[in-house]
Amino acid sequence: MAELYTTTDDAGPTWEYMVITCQPQESLKEGRRRVTDHAEYGKWELRRSMIYTGGMRRYWLRRRVMRVQRTL
Numbered sequence: 001m002a003e004l005y006t007t008t009d010d011a012g013p014t015w016e017y018m019v020i021t022c023q024p025q026e027s028l029k030e031g032r033r034r035v036t037d038h039a040e041y042g043k044w045e046l047r048r049s050m051i052y053t054g055g056m057r058r059y060w061l062r063r064r065v066m067r068v069q070r071t072l
Contacts, residue, residue: 006065017062018044024055035059 003019018038022031038044044061051057 014065015062016065017047017060020059020061022057022059028057031057031059035061 003021004016007015007017020031020034020038022034035046038061039046042063044063046059047062048060049057
């Protein structure tokens with residue numbers, strides 16, 4: 001499961017965040033593969049990871065919002 005968030009400042013959005021939640025039934029290998037795929041193909045970087053008491057794992061990934069200016 002993945003959730004998307006965006007932070008903003010005066011100039012507009014600056015960072016996009018994705019939160020990936022892995023249930024305790026998922027293997028660690030599967031969770032790592034999901035995070036690696038997002039980082040490699042979606043240009044995300046790992047910001048934070050947590051393991052909760054019940055065994056659930058949550059990973060926060062972020063990437064900078066690219067602002068494109070018109071050239072014409």
